[in-house]
Structures are given as structure tokens and as C-alpha cells.
Amino acid sequence: MLFDLDDTLLHSYGNAKxxxxxxxxxxxxxxxxxxxxxxxxxxxxxSRGFWADADHHRYWRLRLLEARREIVVQALVGLATxxxxxxxxxxxxxxxDRFSAYRDEQMRLLPEAHQVLDVLRSRGILLGLVTxxxxxxxxxxxxxxxxxxxxxxxxIEGEHGFGKPEERAYLHxxxxxxxxAHETWMIGDNLEWEVAAPQRLGIYAIWFDGAGEGLPKDxxxxxxxxxxxxxxxx
Numbered sequence: 407m408l409f410d411l412d413d414t415l416l417h418s419y420g421n422a423k424x425x426x427x428x429x430x431x432x433x434x435x436x437x438x439x440x441x442x443x444x445x446x447x448x449x450x451x452x453s454r455g456f457w458a459d460a461d462h463h464r465y466w467r468l469r470l471l472e473a474r475r476e477i478v479v480q481a482l483v484g485l486a487t488x489x490x491x492x493x494x495x496x497x498x499x500x501x502x503d504r505f506s507a508y509r510d511e512q513m514r515l516l517p518e519a520h521q522v523l524d525v526l527r528s529r530g531i532l533l534g535l536v537t538x539x540x541x542x543x544x545x546x547x548x549x550x551x552x553x554x555x556x557x558x559x560x561x562i563e564g565e566h567g568f569g570k571p572e573e574r575a576y577l578h579x580x581x582x583x584x585x586x587a588h589e590t591w592m593i594g595d596n597l598e599w600e601v602a603a604p605q606r607l608g609i610y611a612i613w614f615d616g617a618g619e620g621l622p623k624d625x626x627x628x629x630x631x632x633x634x635x636x637x638x639x640x
Contacts (some may be wrong), residue, residue: 407526407529407532407535407536407590407592407593407635407639408535408536408576408579408590408591408592408604408609409490409523409531409533409535409536409557409592409593409594410536410537410570410591410592410593410594410595410596410600410614411535411537411544411547411548411597412537412539412547412569412595413595413614413616414514414593414595414600414614414616414636415515415516415519415523415535415551415553415636416515416516416519416547416551417512417513417514417515417516417558418509418513419498419509419548420616420617422427422453422478422531423450423511424445424451424567425505425508426449426450426505427442427443427446428572429501429504429505429508430442430445430446430501432504433497433500433501433504435548436494436497436500436501436568437497437501437532439491440482440485440490440491444485445481445485446481447518448481448482448484448485448510449477449481451479451481451484452477452480452481452484453477455574456473456476456477460552460579462516464569467538467539467540467595468539468540468541468563468564469540470539471502471503471504471506474502474503474506475498475499475502475503475504477502478499478501478502479495479498479499479502480482480496481498482495482497482511488541497626500519509518513547515551516616516636518635518636518637519551519636520552520556521637522636522639522640523553523557524555524556525640526639527556527640529618530556532559532583532584532585533558533559534549534557534558534559534561534566534579534582534583535548535553535555535557535558535560535561536567536570536575536576536579536592537561537562537563537569538570538599539562539563539569540563540564541562541563541564541565542564543553543561543564544562544564545562545565547560548560548562549582558583559579559582559583560576561578561579561582563575563634569592570594570596570599571599571600571602572603573603573606573607576592576604576606576607576609577607587604587607587608587609587619588608588609588610590604590609591609592604592609592610592611592612593612593614593633593636594612594613594614594638595613595614595616595619597622597625597627597629598614601613602627602630603606603625605630610630611629611630611631612629612630612631612632612633612639613629613632613633614633614634614636615633616634616635618634
């Protein structure tokens, strides 16, 4: 079994708007006369465009702190261009850095994660962790949440130079575990990266719908199974 890390084993990036609102409220005085809600809405709009391009996404997800700074700067510049007053660039960077710190503070392991992994290991199932992101940041999460000893193979994009949804990310994990695609399950929250991509290789793909929202109406991707709690894997 291959597991994703963020928003599969960890609560990492869910509800971005609520997180931005919480952080922006700390900077209300610095952002005035802009309201926190219009700043957050501008950040969300810039963010959607920023992460839309696949190549752009791959480059910046390995530089997440810098990416957040760039997004907030662009958002505030956009407000100024539209005739709204803009906060100083320094404020934009401090806001982005505080958001990164806030995310780290709020991050937590799903309550059942250790139990599920330990039961699977006790049944003799080989376990692989396949996660995108920068080496230092992702490795820190692995150590912080006591995950290293629970996996037979840990594969971090920043340490290997490739990541999901690239085929070689999955093929490398299979080789390291000594298994074939038809013997393997992938569990993750991203429909394209962790369902469609492994399915193309013959891997059984389980979509983790932790928010319980169901499949988007416009998607053509069909997971082999949908779970809303990690314990359902058992």
C-alpha cells in the first residue's frame, strides 16, 4: 500500500480560506484600510491562477514559502492596481510567512493514522509513503509525527527529483518495494495525482474524501474506492 502524506495521513492544507482569514486578522492594522476579507479574496484569486499551470506548480511546490510570498505580493499589487490602497511589500511578506507558520502550528496527525498503519504492518503488508514537496519540510513532518519507522519505503519529491503524478514516481516506489502494480493500492486525496495517475499504471486507487464532499460534478475520474476515514482501509 502506498500512502500520500498531506491531507491523507495529516491534516495539512484543508480550508485555506479560514486559515488566511485567521492570519489576516492579525495584520488588520497593517492592512487597513483594506479589509481582511478583500485581502483574503484577492489572495485566493491569485493563488488559483498561480497553481493552475502544471510546470509552474511543480517548480513552486518545492519552494512553498517563497511561493506564498509571491502570491500575497501579487494580490496586494493587484488591489493597488485596481484603485485600492496597498500595504507595504514588507507587510505582504510578513503576512505570507505568518501563514506558513500558522499552517505548521495547526498541522496534526489524523487520529487513526498510527493505528491503521500499525495494523497493516502487523498483517505483513508492505507500506510506502509517496509525498510531493521540498525535502527538508516533508522530512520534518515524517519525523515530527513518528512515521519513518512505520514505512518500508519513504519517497519525498525533493529528495528524489521527481514526484506525483509522474509515472516514474510510482514505478520507483514499486521497484523499491519489489511489487507489481496489480498488487498495489494507492491511498490519497488528490484525484489526478493519486487516483487517475496510478490507475493508468494498473494500481488500485482509493480516494480519501476526508471532507466528505463527494466527487466533483465535473470530474471524469472514478476512484476504485472512496473512503472518508482511514480506518475504512482496514
